[in-house]
Amino acid sequence: MLRWGSLLFHFGLLAVLAGHIAGLLVPVSVYRYLGVSDEAYHMAAVSGGLPAGVATLAGALILLYRRMTVPRIRSTSSAGDRVALVMLAIVLITGLTATTLNAVNHTDFDYRTTINPWLRGLIVFRPDPDLMRTVPIAFKIHILTTFVLYLVFPFTRLVHALSLPLGYLKRSYVVYRRRG
Numbered sequence: 001m002l003r004w005g006s007l008l009f010h011f012g013l014l015a016v017l018a019g020h021i022a023g024l025l026v027p028v029s030v031y032r033y034l035g036v037s038d039e040a041y042h043m044a045a046v047s048g049g050l051p052a053g054v055a056t057l058a059g060a061l062i063l064l065y066r067r068m069t070v071p072r073i074r075s076t077s078s079a080g081d082r083v084a085l086v087m088l089a090i091v092l093i094t095g096l097t098a099t100t101l102n103a104v105n106h107t108d109f110d111y112r113t114t115i116n117p118w119l120r121g122l123i124v125f126r127p128d129p130d131l132m133r134t135v136p137i138a139f140k141i142h143i144l145t146t147f148v149l150y151l152v153f154p155f156t157r158l159v160h161a162l163s164l165p166l167g168y169l170k171r172s173y174v175v176y177r178r179r180g
Helices: 002-025 028-033 038-069 071-076 079-104 115-123 137-155 157-163 166-170
Strands: none
Touching: 002 038, 002 115, 038 071, 038 079, 079 137, 079 157, 137 157
16 A cells, blocks of 8 residues: 555655646746647646546555555554545546536636736735636635645644655655564
8 A cells, every 4th residue: 555655655756746837826927938828738638637636645655555455554543644535536526526516517717817916926925816716616615725734734744844865766665663
């Protein structure tokens, strides 16, 4: 369970993060300057984002299941570990739901003209709340749950993501056991 859960989660998450950086932080004008049509952009976002999100969610659920059902792992897990995995699963489910609903309903909503500039404004401490008025509720829930995840992040093992251990990708799994 650890091997598959960890691989699906970590590599899926890298793809999800890359997609969010390319999709949320790069202005629409850059894509248009490069000759990427709106249709091509959305097709690439959905065809790449949904599988990456599903892989990440599958990995998170496998790891959560392992943490809850394997006695040795359950006994060494803190409440923060469980909260972190549950929050990650909720963020992934809300993101996949928002993306799927937007793709299936063929709405005219384009997050690149609403959420993206709002997020870039938030990063430089100048958010424009008017940009969020027309955002569908599914995206708002995803954003809210992501902010909750950011709140619990420093108090959980998720903080290991900030260490960037490149050697970790090729090392053997280490099993930690409590004595006594």
